[in-house]
Amino acid sequence: MLRPEDIERLCRLARLEITPAEIPDVSAKLSSILGMVDQLQAVDTSGVAPMAHPLERPQRLRPDTVTEVDRHELYQRNAPLVERDLYLVPKVIE
Amino acid sequence: MAADLRARRVSATELARHFLDRIERFDRDLNAFITVTAEQALAQAAAADRRLAKGEATLLTGLPIAHKDIFCTAGVKTTCASRMLDNFVSPYDATVVERLADAGAVMLGKTNMDEFAMGSSNETSFYGPVKNPWNRALVPGGSSGGSAAAVAARIAPAATGTDTGGSIRQPAALSGVTGLKPTYGRVSRYGMIAFASSLDQAGVLTQTAEDAALLLEAMAGFDARDSTSLEDPVPRYSQLLGDPWEDVTIGVPEKFFDGLDADNAAAVRAALAELEKLGAKLKSVELEYIGLSVPAYYVVAPAEASSNLSRFDGVRFGHRAEGAAGLDLTTFYMRNRGEGFGAEVKRRILTGTYVLSAGYFDAYYLQAQKARKLISDDFARAFRDVDFVAGPTTPTPAFGIGQKTSDPIEMYLNDIYTIGANLAGLPAISVPCGFVRNLPVGLQLVAPPLHEARLLKVAHHFQRATDWHRRTPDGYA
Numbered sequence: 001m002l003r004p005e006d007i008e009r010l011c012r013l014a015r016l017e018i019t020p021a022e023i024p025d026v027s028a029k030l031s032s033i034l035g036m037v038d039q040l041q042a043v044d045t046s047g048v049a050p051m052a053h054p055l056e057r058p059q060r061l062r063p064d065t066v067t068e069v070d071r072h073e074l075y076q077r078n079a080p081l082v083e084r085d086l087y088l089v090p091k092v093i094e
Numbered sequence: 095m096a097a098d099l100r101a102r103r104v105s106a107t108e109l110a111r112h113f114l115d116r117i118e119r120f121d122r123d124l125n126a127f128i129t130v131t132a133e134q135a136l137a138q139a140a141a142a143d144r145r146l147a148k149g150e151a152t153l154l155t156g157l158p159i160a161h162k163d164i165f166c167t168a169g170v171k172t173t174c175a176s177r178m179l180d181n182f183v184s185p186y187d188a189t190v191v192e193r194l195a196d197a198g199a200v201m202l203g204k205t206n207m208d209e210f211a212m213g214s215s216n217e218t219s220f221y222g223p224v225k226n227p228w229n230r231a232l233v234p235g236g237s238s239g240g241s242a243a244a245v246a247a248r249i250a251p252a253a254t255g256t257d258t259g260g261s262i263r264q265p266a267a268l269s270g271v272t273g274l275k276p277t278y279g280r281v282s283r284y285g286m287i288a289f290a291s292s293l294d295q296a297g298v299l300t301q302t303a304e305d306a307a308l309l310l311e312a313m314a315g316f317d318a319r320d321s322t323s324l325e326d327p328v329p330r331y332s333q334l335l336g337d338p339w340e341d342v343t344i345g346v347p348e349k350f351f352d353g354l355d356a357d358n359a360a361a362v363r364a365a366l367a368e369l370e371k372l373g374a375k376l377k378s379v380e381l382e383y384i385g386l387s388v389p390a391y392y393v394v395a396p397a398e399a400s401s402n403l404s405r406f407d408g409v410r411f412g413h414r415a416e417g418a419a420g421l422d423l424t425t426f427y428m429r430n431r432g433e434g435f436g437a438e439v440k441r442r443i444l445t446g447t448y449v450l451s452a453g454y455f456d457a458y459y460l461q462a463q464k465a466r467k468l469i470s471d472d473f474a475r476a477f478r479d480v481d482f483v484a485g486p487t488t489p490t491p492a493f494g495i496g497q498k499t500s501d502p503i504e505m506y507l508n509d510i511y512t513i514g515a516n517l518a519g520l521p522a523i524s525v526p527c528g529f530v531r532n533l534p535v536g537l538q539l540v541a542p543p544l545h546e547a548r549l550l551k552v553a554h555h556f557q558r559a560t561d562w563h564r565r566t567p568d569g570y571a
Contacts, residue, residue: 014447017432050463054519080414
């Protein structure tokens with residue numbers, strides 16, 4: 001069973017805020033999911049190559065040329081806060 | 095429908111109006127659509143009519159279609175059924191959307207889904223659950239639940255979907271429609287909001303295998319903008335359906351019938367017997383490691399999701415919390431994401447973060463990738479003896495709204511028969527094959543990579559001999 005401090009640590013790693021009231025439920029459900037995937041530990045996989053992807057082909061390369069045009073105005077229409085073409089975030093450097 | 099358009103027995107505008115009227119009439123109850131694009135649909139239909147008048151019709155000219163709200167559509171809201179993207183208007187079209195529009199399809203709107211495609215019941219949507227047209231107290235399946243319900247209720251003749259662990263086939267089965275998940279890489283993922291990149295694949299939900307063939311023909315093919323897109327040429331799927339029935343052997347894993355609802359099992363056995371009557375040979379096959387597919391999936395998919403969803407931070411797009419400006423940067427990200435994502439998405443991000451974190455990586459992630467290899471090898475071995483692997487699509491027919499929301503494991507087990515094809519990257523189809531307690535159930539067929547043409551042909555032959563796919567839920571005729 002994951003402890004509340006484990007959940008808090010995970011949330012910080014994942015940049016995800018949850019309220020203290022949510023912690024017991026998140027902890028119980030996450031523990032049961034991890035319990036279910038623990039079935040994997042019972043399988044002997046020695047000598048098996050891990051499969052990351054269904055396509056066993058090399059990654060395609062493309063010429064190193066600029067193909068995109070500047071469309072920042074269109075893209076920034078979805079931004080919550082923009083000033084002088086810049087995305088605004090909380091102050092990072094004092 | 096295409097023949098009627100070409101013979102000008104019906105116009106594209108009349109067709110678009112017909113379906114828009116049905117959406118208006120039925121969708122208040124069903125909640126299958128997040129956005130209806132009536133104005134655009136009528137403009138596209140008018141353009142289609144002009145082409146038809148000039149005799150310039152292409153593959154899909156004038157045929158209406160709905161898109162799952164996971165596909166980016168230029169100028170139209172693309173929400174992924176999440177509060178995170180509630181106001182997001184995509185600056186560009188997904189390749190799937192672009193290709194279907196180029197082929198002449200008319201977009202009716204964007205369909206509801208589980209948030210970020212994470213769910214098997216459509217209950218995780220920020221916009222509320224979709225109802226199953228066969229019984230509105232039940233779920234339509236998920237995550238492409240809006241697409242499945244729309245096609246089942248005949249408020250859209252066809253819809254796109256995506257399938258990461260069964261998200262096309264499972265709702266197709268529970269809603270009584272045909273659902274095709276192509277080979278990994280067959281259809282471009284460009285502009286399709288990523289959930290688990292090594293598993294995600296776009297496909298279609300339709301009434302018939304014939305319609306699925308037509309749409310796949312327009313959607314599939316190489317796209318330089320997706321680095322995993324396959325370069326293999328695209329067959330004329332719709333032309334190959336009528337080909338004579340060759341010597342076909344269908345493998346049946348007996349494991350698929352363990353713990354299955356007895357009536358569901360009987361319907362699937364009857365469908366297999368029907369295929370045998372049509373000339374197929376049935377053969378028992380062993381998929382030794384298939385039982386590991388749910389645990390392997392619930393490591394691999396959340397791991398990839400936790401990485402893919404890190405882009406949603408409320409800076410360039412997405413939800414930003416009120417008063418966020420006064421926070422430090424880490425809390426700012428945490429608040430935006432904490433408010434923007436729903437409970438199931440958070441669970442998967444946290445699961446993924448856990449299995450990828452230092453000290454757990456080998457035991458969980460690497461072990462799951464090895465299990466994935468064993469499962470994939472099982473299929474490859476089976477395909478040395480048989481052309482298809484067949485069985486039930488789901489363990490039960492549709493279940494009640496709210497019935498499985500308290501236990502994630504019970505929800506995850508809905509995809510027990512479908513996940514294997516995603517882990518191995520194989521094409522698979524679900525076709526309606528009978529009714530259990532007045533609810534539709536599906537037969538699933540899985541094929542070797544790039545064998546979509548044969549898969550569609552078998553499904554088509556089955557549908558010529560049966561009428562399960564023609565049944566319409568009461569009240570939606």
